[in-house]
Amino acid sequence: MSSYPDDEEVVPFDGHAGSFPKDFGYGAFDGDTDVTLSTTNEQKPRILLMGLRRSGKSSIQKVVFHKMSPNETLFLESTNKIVKDDINNSSFVQFQIWDFPGQIDFFDSTFDSDMIFGGCGALVFVIDAQDDYMDALNKLNITVTKAYKVNQNIKFEVFIHKVDGLGDDFKMESQRDIHQRANDDLSDAGYDKIHLSFHLTSIYDHSIFEAFSKVVQKLIPQLPALENLLNIVNTNSAIEKSFLFDVVSKIYIATDSTPVDMQSYELCCDMIDVVIDVSWIYGYSVKEEQETTAFDEQSSSLIKLNNGTVLYLREVNKFLALVCILREDNFDHKGVIDYNFLCFREAIQQVFELRNKHQSMTNSSSPVINGKNIHGDGHVNSNFIDETN
Numbered sequence: 001m002s003s004y005p006d007d008e009e010v011v012p013f014d015g016h017a018g019s020f021p022k023d024f025g026y027g028a029f030d031g032d033t034d035v036t037l038s039t040t041n042e043q044k045p046r047i048l049l050m051g052l053r054r055s056g057k058s059s060i061q062k063v064v065f066h067k068m069s070p071n072e073t074l075f076l077e078s079t080n081k082i083v084k085d086d087i088n089n090s091s092f093v094q095f096q097i098w099d100f101p102g103q104i105d106f107f108d109s110t111f112d113s114d115m116i117f118g119g120c121g122a123l124v125f126v127i128d129a130q131d132d133y134m135d136a137l138n139k140l141n142i143t144v145t146k147a148y149k150v151n152q153n154i155k156f157e158v159f160i161h162k163v164d165g166l167g168d169d170f171k172m173e174s175q176r177d178i179h180q181r182a183n184d185d186l187s188d189a190g191y192d193k194i195h196l197s198f199h200l201t202s203i204y205d206h207s208i209f210e211a212f213s214k215v216v217q218k219l220i221p222q223l224p225a226l227e228n229l230l231n232i233v234n235t236n237s238a239i240e241k242s243f244l245f246d247v248v249s250k251i252y253i254a255t256d257s258t259p260v261d262m263q264s265y266e267l268c269c270d271m272i273d274v275v276i277d278v279s280w281i282y283g284y285s286v287k288e289e290q291e292t293t294a295f296d297e298q299s300s301s302l303i304k305l306n307n308g309t310v311l312y313l314r315e316v317n318k319f320l321a322l323v324c325i326l327r328e329d330n331f332d333h334k335g336v337i338d339y340n341f342l343c344f345r346e347a348i349q350q351v352f353e354l355r356n357k358h359q360s361m362t363n364s365s366s367p368v369i370n371g372k373n374i375h376g377d378g379h380v381n382s383n384f385i386d387e388t389n
């Protein structure tokens with residue numbers, strides 16, 4: 001099975017709050033670091049993880065992207081250096097995560113906010129919901145306003161985190177209160193235009209994967225095209241719900257336009273685990289010298305549930321899987337579903353090619369590839385067969 005490259009880059013930090021070494025790039029860059037950031041890495045969207053100490057930033061990063069089990073995070077040491085993590089597992093999901101120490105001081109003269117926030121795609125601010133959150137709200141306000149001044153395109157995502165320890169009523173009440181206070185603080189400071197998105201998260205269930213899926217999706221310019229393709233597959237194959245999964249992280253990079261319910265998402269995540277585990281045990285590589293992978297072009301799986309529902313998984317490429325939920329009765333036309341899947345896979349391939357060719361192109365343009373139009377609204381001309389006819 002493919003796994004994330006172990007390319008975490010730990011930057012030494014002298015331990016003083018708010019003081020950052022120059023070679024990290026907060027102050028003047030030295031030549032080497034500057035080159036790294038301004039070339040290939042610079043093109044990758046950057047996601048910043050910020051929040052007070054012990055709010056759970058490193059745990060989130062480790063659980064979602066490094067397969068750490070939630071219980072192991074109890075032993076994580078406090079981050080006193082900035083950790084840059086390259087996420088390279090698929091052509092769509094390519095970004096850097098920067099995990100910041102909780103004690104960061106934006107007013108320190110060595111903090112280069114232009115450099116930090118300038119190339120940032122999303123800023124995830126983590127609030128510990130099990131703790132008093134007043135300090136966290138102050139820090140959120142300072143962080144967001146500072147970042148917005150530098151870069152107005154940043155997506156601000158607030159994770160109301162560690163909600164596993166809270167009852168349902170308290171959870172909802174905390175979310176309402178945090179939402180209200182955070183927005184009031186921004187209006188008082190004259191920043192009504194800043195939009196904050198809120199997510200209730202915990203590393204002990206799927207909520208953190210779901211929240212991160214939504215953060216990552218906002219950084220994928222091709223999202224409308226992907227959603228539209230999934231809608232077409234669903235309509236023509238009588239599928240109720242479909243997710244395009246990044247197999248390693250189990251974040252979904254796109255789904256159709258029907259609402260996501262947590263149970264369906266969890267079922268699909270569990271299915272990926274089952275497929276990978278079974279493949280590891282019973283899969284084999286044809287040639288011994290070939291690198292064995294648990295997920296390859298042969299990967300597909302069908303699980304029939306006792307409530308008349310079918311889960312169907314197909315490999316899209318080395319990193320992505322399509323997982324669909326449909327009624328068992330509608331699975332009679334498996335041939336048509338498989339044919340439509342092949343059309344879907346081909347279309348996805350074209351989106352990938354387009355992305356590679358035109359890295360800088362946004363989805364507002366209407367390029368033509370292989371004689372098929374991919375329009376800015378995500379409409380893709382395709383050859384799907386309508387099973388419902």
Ligand SMILES: Nc1nc2c(ncn2[C@@H]2O[C@H](COP(=O)(O)OP(=O)(O)OP(=O)(O)O)[C@@H](O)[C@H]2O)c(=O)[nH]1
Nearest residue numbers: 054055056057058059073074078079102162202203
């Ligand atoms: N109950 C619960 N505990 C969590 C959750 N996420 C993290 N924790 C715990 O919170 C503690 C702090 O987590 P860290 O990930 O080290 O926090 P951090 O924000 O990186 O801390 P600093 O590095 O000091 O800034 C650890 O003991 C984690 O096990 C969660 O979703 N639920």
